[in-house]
Amino acid sequence: VEPDVRRELEARVGSAHVLHGDTTEGPATDWTGRYRGRTPAIVRPGTVDEVAAVLAVCDAAGVPVVPQGGNTGLVGGGVPLAGEVVLSLRRLERLGPVDQVTRQVTAGSGVTLSRLQAHAAEQGLRYAVDLAARETATVGGTVATNAGGSRFLRFGGTREQLRGIEAVLADGRVVRHLGGLEKDNTGYHLPSLLCGSEGTLAVVTAARLALVPEPTHHVTALLGCPGVAAALEVGVSLRERLPELEAAELFLDEGLRLVVDRLALDDPFPDRWPAYLLVECADDRDPTERLAAAIEATSVGDVAVGVAAGRREALWRYREGHTEAMNLLGIPHKLDVTLPLGQLAAFAEEVVRRVRDLDADAHCWLFGHVLDGNLHVNVTGLTPGDNRVDEAVLTLVADHGGSISAEHGIGTAKKAWLHLSRSPVELDVFRAVKRALDPRGILNPNVLLP
Numbered sequence: 001v002e003p004d005v006r007r008e009l010e011a012r013v014g015s016a017h018v019l020h021g022d023t024t025e026g027p028a029t030d031w032t033g034r035y036r037g038r039t040p041a042i043v044r045p046g047t048v049d050e051v052a053a054v055l056a057v058c059d060a061a062g063v064p065v066v067p068q069g070g071n072t073g074l075v076g077g078g079v080p081l082a083g084e085v086v087l088s089l090r091r092l093e094r095l096g097p098v099d100q101v102t103r104q105v106t107a108g109s110g111v112t113l114s115r116l117q118a119h120a121a122e123q124g125l126r127y128a129v130d131l132a133a134r135e136t137a138t139v140g141g142t143v144a145t146n147a148g149g150s151r152f153l154r155f156g157g158t159r160e161q162l163r164g165i166e167a168v169l170a171d172g173r174v175v176r177h178l179g180g181l182e183k184d185n186t187g188y189h190l191p192s193l194l195c196g197s198e199g200t201l202a203v204v205t206a207a208r209l210a211l212v213p214e215p216t217h218h219v220t221a222l223l224g225c226p227g228v229a230a231a232l233e234v235g236v237s238l239r240e241r242l243p244e245l246e247a248a249e250l251f252l253d254e255g256l257r258l259v260v261d262r263l264a265l266d267d268p269f270p271d272r273w274p275a276y277l278l279v280e281c282a283d284d285r286d287p288t289e290r291l292a293a294a295i296e297a298t299s300v301g302d303v304a305v306g307v308a309a310g311r312r313e314a315l316w317r318y319r320e321g322h323t324e325a326m327n328l329l330g331i332p333h334k335l336d337v338t339l340p341l342g343q344l345a346a347f348a349e350e351v352v353r354r355v356r357d358l359d360a361d362a363h364c365w366l367f368g369h370v371l372d373g374n375l376h377v378n379v380t381g382l383t384p385g386d387n388r389v390d391e392a393v394l395t396l397v398a399d400h401g402g403s404i405s406a407e408h409g410i411g412t413a414k415k416a417w418l419h420l421s422r423s424p425v426e427l428d429v430f431r432a433v434k435r436a437l438d439p440r441g442i443l444n445p446n447v448l449l450p
């Protein structure tokens with residue numbers, strides 16, 4: 001940026017909050033290491049007014065901006081790949097009181113998911129969205145990506161929790177609708193539009209979020225299954241019998257081996273199973289017996305159950321450790337996709353074959369929030385810039401009637417394939433909305449739209 005723009009930015013947020021040089025390297029690289037950019041400056045406003053002032057300066061000067069929260073996004077959407085200014089929202093950490101009557105709370109964009117969850121728990125409530133990056137991922141980032149997570153099955157994703165939003169438009173004007181009315185049928189629903197817009201339409205500064213009661217009893221079970229199709233059948237059967245089922249996560253034996261090995265964990269079972277399903281129920285009446293009876297009615301091989309928090313966490317570690325363990329193998333290609341449930345098992349077989357045929361060095365790992373039809377296809381062994389596997393996997397997904405992004409978004413990683421999931425008319429509408437809200441195209445200009 002020009003020196004006069006930098007001076008103006010420093011005047012708006014204080015020079016201590018405009019970073020440059022070596023300190024910008026971390027925030028310029030994504031969590032996986034696949035996307036490495038560089039930036040002339042990281043700007044860290046501390047209030048919504050400062051965000052507005054910063055954007056007004058950038059808009060007037062035509063300086064492109066990448067909003068950033070916890071930088072745990074997995075599609076290269078929050079890093080400055082074309083030399084953009086990084087607008088870090090982490091200092092917007094204000095967390096309002098929990099309203100027990102409406103069961104809502106207003107959270108600043110920089111509040112981490114784990115802090116929000118702890119805040120709700122103090123009041124006997126919880127925030128329904130949960131994911132393994134909870135310690136770092138922010139409210140703003142999860143709203144911007146419409147994050148899904150492990151409890152989507154029961155509560156939906158971030159969009160379903162959103163009751164209001166505060167955001168700053170590219171030109172610095174603030175849209176604020178945080179009243180939290182449950183019924184409010186007054187035209188376009190801006191929270192829904194901005195949720196999942198990946199920083200391309202506005203910068204989210206706060207969100208009004210619904211909370212749900214914290215159940216008194218939780219039970220987690222890890223089930224050894226003879227294959228993906230069998231695991232899915234078990235999952236569907238449990239869902240039919242157990243309204244309190246809130247998570248159903250799939251992983252395969254190879255993934256478990258890797259996690260056990262890399263993270264130095266004990267094996268969950270003496271025997272190995274081709275596929276594993278991790279399920280969790282939560283209710284005010286102890287659901288353990290009901291879960292046991294429902295499992296009894298299926299063809300599950302081995303079962304490990306956790307009721308105490310430590311034991312439940314240990315079981316979750318097998319699933320949540322996948323992302324971390326995979327990163328230790330090198331930079332993965334992360335392809336988070338949805339399949340129609342009826343196609344998922346056939347896809348799981350075919351994708352492994354396709355990847356192997358493509359390149360003998362490539363290795364395909366599968367896990368995911370399986371009852372949502374959501375698989376995380378991770379491919380290791382290829383260079384970060386080699387897009388052949390992305391092309392092959394995403395095309396296969398489209399051939400099976402799936403979506404190229406289940407919950408991580410499009411970012412820069414998948415924009416070349418957005419046409420596989422969206423029609424030309426839909427893309428025209430997307431572009432028209434983008435032009436209307438960000439006419440100079442300064443907000444995350446290299447993300448989402450091809």
Ligand SMILES: Cc1cc2nc3c(=O)[nH]c(=O)nc-3n(C[C@H](O)[C@H](O)[C@H](O)COP(=O)(O)OP(=O)(O)OC[C@H]3O[C@@H](n4cnc5c(N)ncnc54)[C@H](O)[C@@H]3O)c2cc1C
Nearest residue numbers: 069070071072073077078138140141142147148149199204
């Ligand atoms: C171990 C691990 C597990 C994960 N598990 C899940 C999971 O189960 N489900 C899931 O959905 N995701 C998951 N993710 C992905 C990631 O955590 C989510 O995408 C999360 O929502 C990103 O939040 P963040 O604050 O880190 O955002 P960032 O990574 O900083 O940004 C993500 C995107 O949002 C934009 N953005 C960020 N803040 C704002 C803002 N305030 N206003 C406007 N735009 C903004 C950025 O420009 C970027 O496009 C996982 C990631 C990791 C590392």
